[in-house]
Amino acid sequence: MTDESNKVWVLTDPRAGTAAQALGIAERLGVPFRTVPLAWAGLARVPLPWPTLAGLTAEARAQFAPPWPELVLSAGRRSGPVARWLRQRGARTVHSMRPGLCPAGFDLLVIGQHDAPKPAPNILPILGAPHRMSPERLAAARGEWVELAALPSPRVALLLGGEVRGEGMNPAAAAELARQAAGFGGSVLATTSRRTGAAAHGAVAAALQAVPHRLHGWGDAGPNPYPGFLAWAEAVVVTGDSVSMISEALATPASVFIAETTKAPRHRALWRSLYAAGQARPLMTPALFPRTPLDEAARVAAEIHARGWA
Numbered sequence: 001m002t003d004e005s006n007k008v009w010v011l012t013d014p015r016a017g018t019a020a021q022a023l024g025i026a027e028r029l030g031v032p033f034r035t036v037p038l039a040w041a042g043l044a045r046v047p048l049p050w051p052t053l054a055g056l057t058a059e060a061r062a063q064f065a066p067p068w069p070e071l072v073l074s075a076g077r078r079s080g081p082v083a084r085w086l087r088q089r090g091a092r093t094v095h096s097m098r099p100g101l102c103p104a105g106f107d108l109l110v111i112g113q114h115d116a117p118k119p120a121p122n123i124l125p126i127l128g129a130p131h132r133m134s135p136e137r138l139a140a141a142r143g144e145w146v147e148l149a150a151l152p153s154p155r156v157a158l159l160l161g162g163e164v165r166g167e168g169m170n171p172a173a174a175a176e177l178a179r180q181a182a183g184f185g186g187s188v189l190a191t192t193s194r195r196t197g198a199a200a201h202g203a204v205a206a207a208l209q210a211v212p213h214r215l216h217g218w219g220d221a222g223p224n225p226y227p228g229f230l231a232w233a234e235a236v237v238v239t240g241d242s243v244s245m246i247s248e249a250l251a252t253p254a255s256v257f258i259a260e261t262t263k264a265p266r267h268r269a270l271w272r273s274l275y276a277a278g279q280a281r282p283l284m285t286p287a288l289f290p291r292t293p294l295d296e297a298a299r300v301a302a303e304i305h306a307r308g309w310a
Contacts, residue, residue: 005032008310009069009091011083012037013076017244021075021096021297024130025110028301029310033073036063044078049101051084071309075130080106092309094300096130108307110300112243114269127277128247128270130297138231138251145228152186152212154288157233159226159249160192160204161242163262168197169239175200177259177283178207181237184286187212189229193242194218230254235288240267250279250294257283 010026010033012019026033037060044055053061055078064086072091074083080099083106087093096110103109104122111117113125148155158181162169174196181188188208192201192215201217208215216225230236236249241262249256258271258280274280279294304310 005034006067007031007070008033009072009086010035011072011074011079013079014039015076018076018097020132020244021110021130022073022079024132024134024297025094025096025300025304026073027132027134028295028298029304030301031310034069038079038082040078047077047100048081050081051088051105052081053085055081071304094304094309096300107309108303112270112273114266114273116269124300124303126296126299127273127279127294128250128296129243130300131244131248131251132297133227133230133248133251134297135251135293135295137227141227142231144223145225145232148189148214148225148228148232151189151214151232154185154234155187155189155232156181156185157229157236157238157249157254158188158190158204159229159236159238159242159245160190160196160200161239161245161261162193162195162197162200163241164195168195169200169261171197171199171203173200173261175203175207177237177239178204180259180283180286182208182211182213185235187214189213189225189233190215191226191229192217193245195241235286237283237286240271243267243270246270246274246280247294247296250274253291253293255286255288255291256280257286259283 010022039057039060041057068089069091072083072086072093075096077100083093092107094108095106108122110124117123230252233254235255237257238245238249239261240258
């Protein structure tokens with residue numbers, strides 16, 4: 001580890017989507033950084049109102065030793081007390097997502113407009129969530145997956161998630177989304193996630209059988225074509241239960257359509273914020289529409305630089 005990389009620490013939650021928010025901002029900063037993986041002990045289940053490492057396992061706590069960083073990037077409620085503990089040791093703190101308790105204990109909070117944050121000097125509202133799907137990564141994926149260009153246009157990326165605590169997506173609903181994507185596309189680039197479930201994956205495969213397509217499922221062998229699907233898509237259909245996939249879809253210039261698959265109030269508030277901004281439309285009678293790619297992680301990084309913290 002170089003002295004320069006030790007100036008910026010990125011606290012990474014075990015959940016990939018949460019970790020990606022902090023990492024995405026760090027990568028847009030354009031400076032070296034140290035990644036500090038977090039592992040949670042039992043105390044992390046409850047909101048901790050004071051700056052502390054008590055929510056971490058002993059192995060994770062052992063990583064914390066001077067020299068202390070100048071800037072800490074974190075995301076998620078459980079990492080909040082850890083970031084604030086480092087703030088007591090002189091670090092500036094930039095935290096993504098609602099921290100739960102003590103919002104005034106951070107130098108900058110990056111919070112989605114759908115969470116309706118109250119205006120404050122340390123609040124930066126954004127559309128969606130930060131992520132790692134940068135313009136550079138999309139450009140690289142376009143070169144890596146150039147064979148997708150042979151599929152008929154318009155290419156529709158179908159990104160299927162599932163309820164966080166559900167038992168997999170309803171297979172009939174998944175098949176219907178596949179048919180809708182095929183109905184206005186020349187080809188379909190479909191991917192299912194861990195939460196989609198095997199039954200829904202099989203239903204999508206059957207629905208796309210007669211359509212030019214590529215289908216990638218959770219745990220499939222070989223490289224994951226997900227970045228390539230985004231890079232080559234001219235339209236994206238994404239299930240509304242995944243904040244991460246919606247936000248990553250917005251990094252592309254493709255038309256983005258949200259399949260309103262959940263009744264969760266926060267997710268529905270997210271959709272409304274994106275519809276109002278012209279960044280997405282509901283999946284009803286889809287027709288391609290122009291939009292400008294969204295890179296909120298870069299905007300956060302620019303704010304950090306403007307404040308002289310990196």
